Amino acid sequence: MRTVEKKMWLVLGCFLLLMGILARPASAVEVRSKVEVQQEIDQYVKKTMAANHIQGAALAIVHNGEVFYTQGYGATEGRDINDRTPFPIASLSKSFTALAVLQLVDKRLIELDVPYVSYFPDLAPKDERVRDITVRDLLNQTSGLNDKVNPDMTCSSPYQSLRQVNESLNAVQLANDPGSAYSYHNPNYQYLALLVETMSGQSFSDYLEDHILEPLGMRDTFNVSNTRQINENSAIPRGHYILLGHPVSQPEPSWFVDGPAGMISTAEDMAKWMLAQYNGRLLTPELMEQYHKAGQKGPYGMGWLAEEDEQGGRRISHSGILWTYKAEETIYLDQRLGIAMMFNSGLNAFVDYSAFADGIAKIMKGEKIESSIVSSKNMEAVMILLVLATIAWGIYRLYRIHRSNKAMTTGKWIVSLAGGLLPVLILLFLSPLATFIGAGRVLPWYGLWTAMSSLIIWLVVLSLVNITVIVCRLRLYYQAKKMKGITASP
Template identity: 70%
Template sequence: MLVLQKKLLLCLGCLLMTLSIFAAPASAIEARNKEEILRKMDDYVIKNMKNNHISGISLAITHNEDVFYTRGYGEFSDGPAITGSTPFPIASLSKSFTALAVLQLVEQGLIELDAPYASYFPDLLPEDERVRDITIRHLLNQTSGLTDKVEPDMTRFPQYQSLEEINRSLITVKLANDPGKTFSYHNPNYQYLALLVEKVSGQSFSVYLKENVFDPLGMSHTFNVSSTRQLIENPAIPRGHYLLFGYPVSKAEPSWFIDGPAGIVSTAEDMAKWMLAQYHSRLLAPELMEQFHTAGQSGPYGMGWLAEEDELGDRTISHSGIFWTYKAEETIDLDQQLGIAVMFDSGLNAFVNYSAFVDGIARIIKSEKAEASVFTSRTMEAVMVLLVIGTALWGGYAISRINRRKKSLTAGKLIISSVGRLLPVLILLSLPQLTASIGAGRVLPWIGLWTTMSSLIIWLAVLSLVNITYLVCRYRLYFQTR
């Protein structure tokens, strides 16, 4: 019996040793895999920052129920390094927080999703009777019938100073569409929702978010502001930038009332907690959490999220955040439980594909190859520099040769030439209307156009100046020869 026991113990020992041999390499491989993933990820982010002249980034990644990675890249203008605890404006990523606050009050029976918004404000007497048909769901889904054209947002001067003030705008506004019929992204929809939260909760919007969203999730460094002026006055927030011919130019964010749709400031570490909260129902009942992540009736825009399916059929929720000197991107794969949020210290730019950062990081995590695009800010802005220089040289050469062509100058040729030459001037002056037509109806102010496409505006200005100078010379020559 003793011999049998010794043999059993010997066999068990051998088995444990064998398992330990196999287990140790597996654990080491996992550690090496994560280390390799993080190395590739850092290389990818740093390379893309360099290629797009972005000076500062804050990154948060969650995977399954864990915080996979948080890190800051770059540094403040005055020296300190950006870290995972550096606060960044998240702009329109704030809308999902506002939607969550509304749904919490729905769960408490204080708000009904399909009730008219005006029913919560009996003193509101709109001239357009259709305003009374706008429901809370319409506001959440951006189908209220309000647009930037009928109710200026970014182009309004002076800007609103309070939620109550913007609520009064519903008295005189005339809707662009009947409520519930057409999607139109419009920030004030979420300002009305923020005011609704204040009305039914009895708290300011910022206090409500802190006590009912930020604190329960442990987001201790996240807060809400009402105006971009508060971003400028906070020294803990890195200074924002816009890109001029690809190079970052430090600039204070223009004045903008953002309470509700875009007022939250957060860190990578806190955004990781927010993304993890999307996988369970800590802050909402399961059925409302499902609605929170569901597309709207008029498209993918639901309740503060774009709710879609990727190429593999996985459910995703995402949103972009846009300021003129800051940018943010967030995507969460609900099925794979993979969340990525990136905050940038530079704003919307025509030549920077900010979403490529998120796509590339996701590919690296999935062990796929992520390559930087050839069409980066660096290459595109180099083209714009050459285009500006070439236009100036071409203009000077064309003007110098006008006298050689005076014999063939006729009134008909002059008129045709004038039409073609004045086209760049017309395009330059019509930029707000042109961008609105291709930008889902968003009407941008000139400061926004400048920060978004400064090199294109400079080229159009140089081309317009060259053409106007050329036309003046040709008209003068035409009348001199008559």
């Protein structure tokens, strides 16, 4: 009897252990209290902001079909930032534009695989391949257009209207056949915004308001056509860029953004937007599936980067970049977790903005965040030391040149000249180098300055030091040749 009793207790213990394992919560939120998780997120965000010289930000988190947390961080112009502070969300706007197009597809006013020019019979493109660009190609960024053949940020005469952007299709020469290659290009979504206007009979902003923002209760979200409207709106925190470790307030450079990057939103409203990706209120299930699906030539689908992995399941995301503002959004569809952050600082070579969303996701999942020594604060400190060391090194080199009576040989002088002019060449070709690294995006010089001002300052200082040394060496070289000629004369 005692043996049977022991076996019964053993079986019962195993059963309880198994039930305990199966009943383990899938999320850290269910293990710890909501307040504890929020406090850990606050600490992480504040620490990461301080490490990257970011003055203001707003955060929205949704989880399991509910708003989990919305919060503002920092202050600017003497005002605290909260979850109703408006921020430009830049290219996060593309998912709104794509949704508007799909709503009109649902109403049979637009067809995805019909040529775009069929909706604009007045267009007369010189490149006949333009007539093959479909609406789907524009959504998937496979139109054959890119910044090199169809300038966006570097346009000599900035666009003032969607109609004007549309006329560019008459003169453009495509870089690739439509549908054959992916190339991220903002005007693709300007053409789509005009398509929404044309087929709905409303302005693009009014359509967004009536068919997306109002139904979702996004009362503080709106669309602008030019970044000047951001600068003129006193409710929007002033944007910044980082110069040698110091945030510098600057108006956003003028840029026509209607369609691909014109939305202004708040943390509170972005939470509602992320929840709409689950509840199917704005699209049929079939179109919602297409909306969240990757394209045929890569992960870029319809206003989203759509990816899938074994651990996290399906994920859609997008980043938004202006020169003095930044935004990040990641939605884990299968885990029903969404994270969006907006910042009043812009693109910077030393700031990993995606780390905010990644770190918050790990906190929500109960995973450990690995600390990194690479941050804007550390990298900017390195750049300051490099600038000072370069100046000191230049002074030392000049001192040695003037103290030495030895002239350089022709061979050594040529080698020195080539090495000394290298930073000058990097500066001269910085724009094409950035285009190569940035997958074909052509950046204006003011954009390069705000994104990597400290690096540019160091390259300028190094160039000036090297040019000064080269001039001094050249002078000594010719003085030595002159003296040699005088000595050799009878």
